[in-house]
């Protein structure tokens with residue numbers, strides 16, 4: 001009897017011990033299946049993100065210019081319904097468009113779920129690598145060579161080292177709008193100017209260059225340029241007066257617009273897919289966006305500037321930055337396509353048939369920016 005009860009006790013003890021082990025194995029098996037499913041969704045989500053969201057929210061989710069970052073606790077812990085609706089429907093009156101197919105967008109609910117998996121459970125460093133591997137990084141900063149003897153002369157000036165680093169950066173990225181010597185153009189203000197130097201502190205200049213100016217062609221460079229590079233550009237603006245006139249040769253920017261029929265046709269195809277809904281099939285403008293097929297725009301805006309506007313977008317407007325999704329050759333083909341309108345473009349935007357008196361300013365007489 002005693003031994004039986006002992007056996008019974010032992011058996012019970014063994015079962016009692018084994019059960020949780022079994023249960024534990026079963027949960028971990030289910031956990032593992034779920035984890036695999038989640039990992040697969042995250043991976044799909046990374047690719048969807050790379051193709052659709054990087055241009056505004058950044059490869060690493062830090063946000064570009066004034067567009068918000070998504071790598072934060074607010075997004076990671078947002079309840080599922082709210083996050084789903086945010087992406088599906090967008091945010092009315094902001095650049096955050098509706099992405100769900102039900103709302104006129106391009107993503108189905110499975111894809112939205114995969115995005116959410118990535119946003120809430122993914123690893124942003126891994127997403128950044130996926131974006132990079134897919135060649136979908138946001139606009140990269142251009143670089144241009146200045147003649148070595150010019151740079152050597154510049155380096156002899158006070159602050160010469162800093163100026164020698166800042167000038168090539170300025171020439172490649174800023175001169176298209178602000179002019180080769182910072183003298184300003186029809187579309188962007190003068191930077192080589194004592195008034196600007198006396199009015200704006202280094203901090204203010206740095207903030208403008210990093211964040212851009214909301215609603216203007218001045219995009220934010222905070223994502224594309226390092227803090228050191230921005231500091232050098234501020235230094236250039238601060239010390240421009242020290243550079244003897246004529247020392248910097250007017251740099252020859254590579255010509256952009258091609259008159260090759262094939263390049264123009266490729267640009268036209270891209271335009272009809274990516275731009276026509278907003279700017280109109282013939283560039284005549286719509287209620288969504290200004291006319292591009294107008295002398296007032298084309299004659300005042302050089303090729304480099306047009307390319308920069310397309311690549312960087314116009315902050316806080318519906319004009320997105322395209323640099324992340326279009327290659328350099330594609331951007332050039334778009335510039336070529338727009339430039340080909342110039343000989344026949346009307347002086348100012350053609351009013352739309354039936355367009356009333358009101359509406360946005362660009363449907364009245366477009367003045368070019």
Ligand code: HEC
Nearest residue numbers: 052053056067068074075086087091094095096099115320
């Ligand atoms: C053209 C720029 C642009 C693109 C492209 C874009 N977004 Fe946004 N997104 C924004 C802006 C601007 C906001 C802030 C809206 C506001 O002010 O509420 C935003 C907000 C969000 C938010 C809410 C963040 C928060 O903290 O509340 C999420 C989530 C989001 N976007 C996800 C996405 C996803 C996913 C994609 C790609 C499918 C995407 N966005 C593409 C511009 C963009």
Ligand code: HEC
Nearest residue numbers: 173174177187188189208209213216217218221233308309
């Ligand atoms: C696509 C055209 C464009 C490009 C490219 C561009 N800018 Fe600008 N920038 C503008 C416009 C337009 C303004 C005026 C914004 C406003 O109305 O306040 C401006 C304003 C500025 C200002 C403020 C000037 C003032 O008087 O307050 C600074 C500083 C500046 N830009 C620096 C730069 C630097 C540095 C670069 C290159 C990294 C650059 N910009 C590239 C168009 C551009």
Ligand code: HEC
Nearest residue numbers: 274275278288289290297309310314317318319334368369
């Ligand atoms: C979602 C709508 C939308 C799409 C799509 C779009 N744009 Fe724009 N675009 C705008 C808006 C809005 C502006 C005016 C921004 C402002 O207020 O300055 C603009 C401005 C511009 C400008 C500057 C015009 C000027 O007078 O200064 C150019 C150039 C331009 N877009 C080219 C393009 C090209 C090329 C494409 C396609 C690759 C494109 N846009 C796609 C909405 C759009």
